[in-house]
Amino acid sequence: MGLLFLGWTIFRIDFNSHQSASDSLYFILLGLIIFLISYLPRIYAIKNQNRIIRMEMRQRYFQLTGKAFYEKENKLSPSQIIALRFAGDDELLALIDKTIQENTTPKEIKKSVSNWQADHHRV
Template identity: 30%
Template sequence: MARESQRFENHTKMVPGFHYVGSALLVVLLVWALWRLVTDPSLDHGMMLLLVVFLALLGWYVRIFPLGVQDRVIRLEERLRMERVLPDELRPRIAEFTTSQLIALRFAPDDELPDLARRVLAGELHGRTEIKRAIRTWRADHERI
């Protein structure tokens, strides 16, 4: 099955079972546990609320920890790509890019990267969204989490 062409408008990844179903079930459990504790205070109902809070924290960290690793990998990949693609005068400045800027620049094709890198280093482009919107030809990343 062919993948949909990736661009700024559709590049975010949502996993329905995790983002919608799991989150909705967790909210229902939280409301139910709070209601049970308020209407019939007991150690069991307090423990149920603690369990739901634990599950919420677990769900948060299960998502955030892999994203942190992914950010580190992207940072390394983009620095290596910049060493190969950027002109000599920009290579010494690769360390000046923030992780957030490198994450946004990963969507730029090799031929657009030098100009975008110059603009980022000059302060013309700041955040991820602004950098991504400046990309003319999107370089898809279908492997991210």
């Protein structure tokens, strides 16, 4: 809805007079605000889920090794950590080491997972 309103205001821009130009700019600002307000909850949900994924990976790594994940976590990008979470426990440690050594892309990580752990609750 916000994107539709923004598009409508851009389509109706009128700079023929000072009054119509200022009205057009106000409507564009209002359209941007409405669009951002409708978009922000999704951004917050995704950021929150990414934090939860990091916590989940820290817990899994600790359960498998008895060591903290922070040292390895600092060598991985957030997208790599998210891709690694799909690996089963039996292959996770090897994939973490391979990812750090070869700087594997998230797409390559997902292709190399043989024991896929699906996530059906992602936003």
